[in-house]
Amino acid sequence: MAGTHASTKHKQRGVATLRTILLLFTGGLLVLILIAGFITSFGYFRDYVAGQLAGHARDGATAVGLSLSNAIDARDPVAAASLIDAVFDSGRYLSVKYLNHKGGEVAGRSMALSDIRVPPWFRSIANLKLHVAEAEVVRGWSRLGKVQVVSHPGRAYEDLWRITVGLVASTAIIGGVGLFALFLLLRRTLRPLDELEQQAQAVGQRDFRRRVTVRSTRELNQVTAAMNQMADDLGQLFDGQAKLIQHLRRLNNEDSVTGLLTRNAFDQRLKVEVESEEKAAPGVVIMVQLSNFAGFNQAYGRSEANRLLLRIAGVVHSFLETHAGSFASRPTGAEFTIFVPGAMPADAGVWCRELVVEMDGVYADMAAPMDTAVHAGMARTREGRGTRDLMAAADEALRQAQAGEESACHLADAEKEGHHDLETWRMIISQAIRDQSISLWLQPMVSEEQAVPVYHQVFSRIDNVEGSLKAGVFVPMAERFGLIADIDRLLVQRVLARLAEVPDQPLAVSLGSASVASESFRNDVLGMLEQAGPNARQLWIGIAEQAIHHHRTAVRLFVRELGRLGVPVLVDRFGVGGVPFSYLRNLRFQALRIDNSFIHDVDTHEDNRFYLESVLAIAHSRGVKVFATGVETAAEYSVLSKLGIDGAMGYHLGRPFAADNQLTGD
Template sequence: MIEGKVNKGSSHLVQFAEEELRAIQESTFDAIFTCSLDGVLTGIWPGAARRNSHLDGLLGCSLNDVVHPEDLETVKAFISKVKRLGTVRPGPECRLRQLDGSWRWYSVNASLVCGVDGEPLYVAGVARDLSEQKETEKHLKHLATHDYLTGIPNRYYFDGALSRARRLAKEGTVSSLLLIDVDKFNLVNDLLDHDMGDRLLTNLSRLLKSQIRRDDVLARLSGDEFGLLLHGMAEAEAEKVALNLCHIVKERDLCPVLEGCDLRFTVSIGVAEINGHQDVRQVLSRAGAALHMAKMAGRSQVVVAYANERMFSRLEETSRLIQIVRGADREGRFQLFFMPVVRSSDGAVEHYEALLRLRDGDGKLIPPATFIPVAESFGLMGDIERWVVAEAVRFLVKNPQLRLYVNLSGESLGDKEILNFIEEIVQTTPAIHGRLGFEITETAAVRDLMSAEQWVQKLRSLGCRFALDDFGSGYSSFAYLNKLPVDFIKIDGSFVRSIDHDPERHALVKGINQLVHSLGKRTISEYVENDRIWRLIREMGIEYGQGYYLGEPSPLPQDMASESTELDPRQGIKRR
């Protein structure tokens, strides 16, 4: 009787325990499992809505067959620890094989189950599916280390790659760093739009990535600057890679826009070897200096930061020029030279172009092609052009019959302070009204078309005139000409200098002149170097000429106002 009651009570307890276990199983999204002491899965309960039903097929399998080989030793150590301690929480994260052969991540907690006599029977635990969490973590990590636009690594990722490359270099495996910058990238954003700029960067990243090895690292470091880490490659081989990349980019149309509008882009590249002797910051600095020199040398150039006298001597020369330029206005080493622009109809001087000259500490002239690029690169053109404008105004006041045109750099077109300076000096000097003009290059105007248009409109309203310099040397689209209300278009001298013996150049200059006239503007021909060119210029109907044949740059005489003008009967040129 007592025994029956006991049996009946035991039966209720077992039933209650089973119901309790079922309730737990249905309320949790985690899988519950049991595992024999020798590592065989003896029971699997997938959990609510059978979310982990893909584990059903693992029943009866050994851990050796279920756990990812890379995680197996960790899991076996965990089971041993459970046997020894009874309960281990939290347990390891591991990958378990699925029925389709794929792998999913789980976190595991487990306890040892013992009989009434304390003898270990089996291990019971809970497995939580971490796959979605792992995918989220992977996605967030990718966002943190990759560029949102191009999908390639970003600066943060690249810095880590450079640090690893330096450690390998200290062990004897050198690598090389390439800094890659798009030439004239602002042209896309200013002339077209930012979406087209994004398209160019995306296309460029794909092209660069297609040309490198699997182990190399390409990253977008900033707006239009990319970094390329070439693993195990010394500077000599890296230079060949850089030259090849320059060639491929130059030949590829990365930004097709309008039919008949060829906007092919190029890149400049600085190369530095990672040999373990310098830290990451120093390597980046050397590569940056090389890139800067590549851009100064022109488009589509490669410069290697060789760790020898050649590299350091160029850096020292750049530093010397910077010091000379910075003190030139205070020390009186700037000087204006003047080159005449001559009318083709009667040989009279229409106006003079004011050309800047610089003397070093010994009084020797430094060519503009040497110091102007340095001044532009290091933000010194603003002060230089203030001096030039002020000096030109002084000459105009002193010589009321004179008309002068001053060159403005591309750096000044977006500088409101320089515009305000010129506005003020023109407004407060009424004697120069209508006699001061400015020349802006075609490439600078196109690069920042909006700023250039505002510049021209504002200063024209104050009586200043404008000429577009070096026309034809930059880009083959003429659409922007209508937006720039300039008075003169100067045909680039590289076309003009050979028209006396090159029929194609002759036809090209003639066509440019007709196009400019159709837009209601006048033309000036540069590089008039002999009588034959001057005759052809006049036959084409080009209104003005400039060149060494018509007058070389020279200091303006103080008594210029009193000089007589004589006609040279041989050439029809009035010479002063």
């Protein structure tokens, strides 16, 4: 999403905004009007000054001509010269001449055009014409000659200069104030457009909570009201889709009475946990059954029987909350099945007995005065034992427990304990952390839309004297011992080191729930990502859906900081957490990774196929990619491709390989 939005902004760079266009157009029009007004005013004042200059010359010529005609004898050159000197010495004339009737100069004075206190360039622009005014000199009926007078233009230029400076100043002030007022008006009027742009970007990122509250003109108010209504409608549509998907998930995977998994959903998850080559992990299946439940049902009725099942399911839910990664189902009637990954038979026996005692207390309290008992059978995973054999062993152990009348818990293959006890496991994992003896294995996430993998999923393995231990084997133990944060911290460190060597190969890591909940772990990882620089953007961080449900505040803070660094985040094991899909409204995830249990036999499982189709529709509507894991057959991948999956991973598409082998070319 973030990449698409950035690309769109990049394409729009350099395109003028509406505010800029209006400001340039209206401001340009205002400037043109002011310039036109200035030119017109300047021309008017120039003509006025030029007219005044010509009038002054005519008045001077008339005055001198009358003086020579009446007051002074124009035939006397000395008297005429004295008069002309007196007039010329006033400094307001450039030239004063008295010519006889033959054109000869009788007397006259003139001076060069200089000492004008205006810039020379202004004189060249103004270029006032020097008008020559003439007046006849007569005595009686005799024409003696004529007087020619040219006014000095200095004062005219100075007056015109002062007028021009005033015009320029007033034009600049009016223009500046007008442009500033126009800018404020446009900013105030078009403010809703900025809000609309941000709202549109938020909608593009599938965030429908943003509202435009700024009021402006009637037309813009109508647009903002329509956008707000559209955002509300889209938000309601998303909520409706999310609720529909959640409802479908519950219908397909949850028991309608207890909320536990159905038999099919449990079997699918168990098969992934037990038979998957990469995820196969040690664990224990506990099969619990309430004795004589049919009699209770007959004696107390169906509604009371359902209430009993709900109370028992509450005990099971409490058990699951204290054992990370565990899951349970109600296959039928009063039978409950629980898988506890990473459990040792000895510990599982203690937990099983405590569980049986608590269930028996609830059962006895509700069934009194009937005799009650709760029986349980346990079977542990081991190499070569598939889900069918595992469930058969647990069922056989349950039958042995039911041989007695009292509540009991029986373990199948009790004589075949594992070769590692809890303390041995603690030592192996702690030693691996101290020695940093963890190797990286990569599995490609394949997409039909690109030739290279979207990323390579990183699996960690512990290398010790007994060989290579897969993550599915030691991670449940690390979670039990509180060491998973140290494992994940070391894993992120090793992955970032690899990205520094191979920056063009994106990688993905999945973090444990306890790691995400740890503030010190989050700070350490964020510090490592900041130091990695641009390479950090090549690392996908996977956070399990159950971690989002149980640690919402920590996840929100972590995802926000990862988004600031440009690190893509995906929801791991999507679909098994039972979390409402609406969290996508508040958290910026780039992808979902569907849990293996929904992918297994998806080509024959119509309900899961419909569920995946619904998830893809709503995720893609929010710009979130959807990946699938555990693709084991060509038929499964064919169905996923037709549904429009963004990427898939599994043994059918590529087996895990050692990262060191790729670097060395092995």
